[in-house]
Amino acid sequence: MIRILIATVGFVGAIFLPVWVPITAILISAFFWRASEAMLLGLFVDFLWLPVGGVPWVTLGAVAVVWLFEPIRSEFLSRQ
């Protein structure tokens, strides 16, 4: 439930709110869960705001944090 709420806030925030809202949602989701929605949220932000041909930094960042947090999640957190 919390996971869905965070993702929803992230997606809505990508349209209406300052950029730190979806970025925080990506970080929290990626830290606590194997969150493919975090990568999807990164892609959503880039598709909305990045001109074609630009480097999709938010998507790359989301993919990076999802995979970088993987060892921490596996080691310390039960919710995966």
Place this chain on the structure above:
Amino acid sequence: MNNRRQRKQLLIATTLIALVLSVDVFSGGAIRTSLRSLSSAAWGAGSSVLARIGQSGFFSSRASLARENQLLKEEIAMLQLRSAAYSALKQENEHLRAIVHIAQLKQGFTAPVISSLRASPYGTFMIGVGEADGVAKGSLVVGGDGFVIGRIADVSPHRSLVSEVFAPGTSIESSVGGTPVLLTGRGGGNGVGNLPRGTSVSEGDPVLAPTLGQRAIGIVGRVEGGAASASTKIYVRSPVNLESLSFVYVELAP
């Protein structure tokens, strides 16, 4: 076992993300165009709901204070804008006198802003005109009193994505009082740059961009560095209040 399966699912999701991104890039932005159209519809609906809540009087005391504060800010901004616009026009006039043969008539039209101006990490926003209206990639987007605020970065049939002049991390060649300076964008209509020591510059001086046809892009907001400093640091800001922008002027390419 379950752990391995979940990791595999994550790997598949990552591959799918890469695939969707590639398909969009190779199709010239087909997916993002559809997504932007949905987003601007959501933005329009959301804005009108918020406006109705504001008008309902539910937050009346807070709203009235905020309105008064906003009015005062706008008044100050307008006075600064007028002063800067006068200086910019004066300088532009001198420039045009010197090279009168390049004077051109700028054609264009007013376009509504159809997205948030603070949600983008790339200093972009959407406007409600597109290819069907004659907008082309690279067209200049102008705010109040002729200050350039951005360029068209992406065009779809009925909407366009504008990239701000001072988008975060971007650089733009500019000049202050005839001295060239490379400004780095900080987003929100702000930029920063370094002038050689001893350059005569003061707050309120207009900043022009040679790459945009010597058009005004901002004013000097703050000057840092004394006689002992190796250079003079200037903070430039656009006098156009990007937060409250609802319409812009798009200049059609000549």
